[in-house]
Amino acid sequence: MATKARPIAPRTPDVVTLGECMAVIYPRTAIGLERATGVLLNIAGSEANTAIGLARLGIGARFISRVGEEPFGRRIRAVLTGEHVDTRYLTADPTAPTGVFFREWLKDGARRVYYYRAGSAASRLGPEDLRSEAFAGAKIVHLSGITPALSGACAAAVRRAIELAHEVGALVSFDPNYRASLWDPAAARATLTALIPQADLLLMGDEDARVIFDTDDHEAVLQRAAGLGPKIIVLKRAARGAAALVDGKRFQVRARPVKKVVDPVGAGDGFNAGFLAGLLRGHEAQQCLELGAEIGAKAVGKLGDYAGYPTGRPTGGSAGRLLRDRRPADPPRKP
Ligand code: KDG
Numbered sequence: 001m002a003t004k005a006r007p008i009a010p011r012t013p014d015v016v017t018l019g020e021c022m023a024v025i026y027p028r029t030a031i032g033l034e035r036a037t038g039v040l041l042n043i044a045g046s047e048a049n050t051a052i053g054l055a056r057l058g059i060g061a062r063f064i065s066r067v068g069e070e071p072f073g074r075r076i077r078a079v080l081t082g083e084h085v086d087t088r089y090l091t092a093d094p095t096a097p098t099g100v101f102f103r104e105w106l107k108d109g110a111r112r113v114y115y116y117r118a119g120s121a122a123s124r125l126g127p128e129d130l131r132s133e134a135f136a137g138a139k140i141v142h143l144s145g146i147t148p149a150l151s152g153a154c155a156a157a158v159r160r161a162i163e164l165a166h167e168v169g170a171l172v173s174f175d176p177n178y179r180a181s182l183w184d185p186a187a188a189r190a191t192l193t194a195l196i197p198q199a200d201l202l203l204m205g206d207e208d209a210r211v212i213f214d215t216d217d218h219e220a221v222l223q224r225a226a227g228l229g230p231k232i233i234v235l236k237r238a239a240r241g242a243a244a245l246v247d248g249k250r251f252q253v254r255a256r257p258v259k260k261v262v263d264p265v266g267a268g269d270g271f272n273a274g275f276l277a278g279l280l281r282g283h284e285a286q287q288c289l290e291l292g293a294e295i296g297a298k299a300v301g302k303l304g305d306y307a308g309y310p311t312g313r314p315t316g317g318s319a320g321r322l323l324r325d326r327r328p329a330d331p332p333r334k335p
Contacts, residue, residue, distance in 0.1 A: 027104060046146055062138075091129060123153070173272070178207055178211045188211055241253050255296075255297065267299040
């Protein structure tokens, strides 16, 4: 008699992330929104961008959130699914809209964002949306400081995600991602400084560092961040490259040459994807930095948060070779 095959539980992607993904509208050229005529509609959100970047590098990524049950929400689900990001725990909320934002890039280089996200479906994301099975088997849980700025429920969701990461032995990766339109620097500093000690890996930009540590001295930033607890500290400095401090050891990478900066938005999220992909493939911090820098450089060459992220294994530079040459390593686990 044939025995009934037991269903195989679907494998949890290596990286689980959560946050708000929105519809974004922007002019095709460097022109103010007052005068823009032809605009583009896309989707964007820091953590979703990173999930797309990871998936394009062949790393399984799950994005947990809430979207409206309307065209924007459906578009977000369709784009993420098309990018091979796991959306099993992306909930459609019939009672709240998907957040929307507009961005413009002015001729003087200034970039501005205008959010229409208060009361959005994602701002209602709470701890109850985070099912423990969605985290089982994850190796990295990636969070950003944008989420706790959205609502009390979202802040609680971030705290719960950290608990769940600890329960399953996953590393907590945290990008403070300070967004000036979401909160004032003092509130941001208090919340972000409380979250950093719970992270294993801190991926911050220059502006985050300035708000949190009140200095532009990047060596001081690295040391002070390490003093808060994370084992791996990364400072992303855009055209000035990136630095890392890991167990007291310093690493550094130059920015990759870029022919033309078309759109820098999303470069930091792409950098995160590259760095995390490197870590998951068992590379040392130096190689992870190189991979992050490579994805970040590619990101700025195209209009749109993630349009420039490479698909497949990156071909150029030592980071590309590293990804091609190495088999995936065992998960980074906490000691
Ligand atoms: O990093 C890019 C993000 O800032 C952008 O996609 C929008 O997530 C976003 C936000 O909350 O500002």
